[in-house]
Amino acid sequence: MMKHKRKSKRKNNKTCDVKGCDEEKRKSLSKSKVREKTDLKIDSSGRNAYLCKEHYKEYKKATEDERRAKRLSWD
Numbered sequence: 622m623m624k625h626k627r628k629s630k631r632k633n634n635k636t637c638d639v640k641g642c643d644e645e646k647r648k649s650l651s652k653s654k655v656r657e658k659t660d661l662k663i664d665s666s667g668r669n670a671y672l673c674k675e676h677y678k679e680y681k682k683a684t685e686d687e688r689r690a691k692r693l694s695w696d
Contacts, residue, residue, distance in 0.1 A: 637673035638665040644673035650680065659683045 637644045638652075640662040652663055652670040659680055663670045672680060681688075 636671075637676055638663050638670045639672065639676050640664045642673060642676065644675065646671035647674050648672050648677045650677075655680060658687075 635646055636642070637646055649669045649671050652665055652668060655661060655663055655670045655672070661672075661676060661679065665671070
């Protein structure tokens with residue numbers, strides 16, 4: 622029996638999902654997490670939000686304290 626891969630609807634779109642941004646996408650994150658943690662306006666129909674380098678930096682800065690607390694709780 623042959624398994625079929627799901628076809629991505631976004632295959633040809635290689636740009637950031639933030640409204641008004643035409644930069645090349647670099648990172649893929651959960652759309653709900655990006656919306657919850659930042660003020661970025663995501664224009665995406667799928668589960669993931671694709672961010673360019675600059676918008677990923679904004680996301681990292683917005684989640685910095687949360688990530689630091691998570692790392693410290695590993696003890």
